[in-house]
Amino acid sequence: MGRPPRHDVDRLLDAAAELVAASGPSTVTVAAVARAARAPSGSIYHRFPSRSSMLATLWLRTVDRFQDGFLSALNTEPAARAAPAAARHVVAWSRAHPHEAHILLYGPADFDEPNWPQEARDRLERSDRRVRNAVRALAERLDRREPREVEQLFLATVDLPYATVRRHQSLGRPIPAYAEDLVTSCAATLMRS
Template structure:
């Protein structure tokens, strides 16, 4: 039986998220991640055959972690609960939230391996279905209802956290109430 790896994938991706949070996607290079994680470059290349694969996995791991709770919140009948989740998750995971404030294209999505692009498409389709289903349940079916829900549960919460995270400030404790109030008003 071999020895366990000294530099596991999550540790390497955590280092990459920290780099992206402070310097943006361009700062996430194999050399920088190796330095930040205290790992040899070979450990990075052992897990990620290219920088593109590293950036893909950073984005996908981050968005999948976020979407776990977001999908749960969308499964209920309250747009406000989903809006609250965005703010609470971002407060609890500031480096990963900073990654999400960019988009997959900022992390080189057009150059990702095909399986990574497929994984992203499947995750996005799952969220789209959940958003449309919630819009139907709260009496706002169709494209306009889905757009209203995206505004309430994505756009407004991300705008709220972006301002604080980009300034290097903590997200205030009342931010969940603000976004929930906005969501409630959009669906009153």
């Protein structure tokens, strides 16, 4: 039985996430991750055939981790509580995972998405489709089928909470303790209008 790898994928991606949080995705290179993780470059190339592959894996891992709770919140019963629960999740998850929250404040293009392997781009599309479908399913449950109403739901569950997270992170400040209550209240108000 061989010994476990000293530089596993998660440890390397955690180092990459720290680089993104400190200086943005353009600083995530194989050499920079190797230095941050104290790993030889060969360990990184052994796990990721290219920088684009590493960036794709970082983005998709982060999205998957975030979406687990977000999609669950969108299925909250009764349906009227789902949008506020989803908004709360965005802020709570971002506070609990500050490095990964920085990643999600960018977009896939900032992580070299045009050069990702096709399998990663397909996975990204499935992931995006899951969120769109979940928000639309919530709109159906709420009997809000008009395009304006669906857009309002995206505003309440995605745009507003991310704007709150972005403002504090861009200033280098921690997200205040009241932020979850604030976005929850705003989402509930939007859903009543």
